Amino acid sequence: MGFGPQSKGRASAASSQPSLADKLRFLCAPSTYGDNSDSVEVVETHMSYVFLVGKRAYKLKKPVKFPYLDFSTLKAREFNCREELRLNRRLAPQTYLAIAPLAFAEERFSIGGEGKIVDWLVLMRRLPRELMLDHLISHGEPSPSQLEALCETLGRFYLGAARSAISAQDYGDRFFREQRTNRDIILRQSFALDHGRAPLLLDRLDRCLEANLPLLRQRVTEGHVVDGHGDLRPEHICLCEPVVIFDCLEFNEELRQVDPFDELAFLGMECAQLGAVRLGPDLIRCVAGRLNKAPPWRLTALYAASRAMLRARLALAHLLDERPREPAKWEPLASRYLDLAEQALTALD
DSSP states (O other), X not given: OOSSOOOEEEOSSOOSSOOHHHHHHHHHOGGGGGGGOSOOEEEEOSSEEEEEETTEEEEEEOOOEETTEEOOSHHHHHHHHHHHHHHHTTTOTXXXXXXXXXXXETTEEEESOSSEEEEEEEEEXXXXXXXXXXXXHHTSOOOHHHHHHHHHHHHHHHHHSOXXXXXXXXXXXXHHHHHHHHHHHHTOTTSOSOTTHHHHHHHHHHHHHHHTHHHHHHHHHTTOOEEOOSOOOGGGEEOSSSOEEOOOOOSOTGGGEEOHHHHHHHHHHHHHHTTOTTHHHHHHXXXXXXXXXXXXXXXXXXXXXXXXXXXXXXXXXXXXXXXXSSHHHHHHHHHHHHHHHHHHHHHHO
């Protein structure tokens, strides 16, 4: 018996290897899911498609390959679906239900049925949009009780997370490797940025990283770096009861090796980008109390600057795709992240 619906859909042509377009056509059809829904809402991200159907969500990974991930083969997509399920159950055990094969037989698809497995889906419970942290920020701010529950959840997670095996040398070096990639992307003259400011900010961040390299390495030697979430953003936090934190970074183990206060600085920076400037410092203070150790203030500012520069780069990198989604969005967003990087660097001066 399969995990998902047994509805079937015909591919566009008789083929033992249906195309991505064939799969999307099937997964976009309400009839695929039987009586569960009259409609399917599709959310496309850089690396996946999510199909929202009634009380369920089905996630299909794109067959893409980037320097930091490889979903280009069926085997790789299966492995990463299984990793997504395993890792996200740390913070969202009741949300991540199963993985299900997308099967193909006699020119028809089925989810969890018989036939040749042509892809894999992550099956999840659908979360209420109105309780997502980014939605709450845009409609005011979360309540004190919601933030208290979030801090409690994060504090428990970091206290129980596996300590990282990364070396102090590798941890420090990673920031400089990211900076080299930042320069390669951000300084391209084809992007509509302030090209007088961008190199100065990159230089300032280099100097701050160099000056604080002993402090970064000390975070590893003192055992503060853990196998964390890796992508702690407001849109990945649902302030329901219990709090659900989902969509962790499953595809690159190295990038999940983080200082909790790096992740919290990242979350605070993303909240500030949405307009909630005070939320980040409040969360850091609250979680620090649960971890019984507040970080040096300059460390969180350094983490925030580094994360903002990384996010500026990732925004611009969308425009390097062959067919970028929402092309008008990325350059203004990158400029806003550079503003946040500058603010954090000014706090370090």
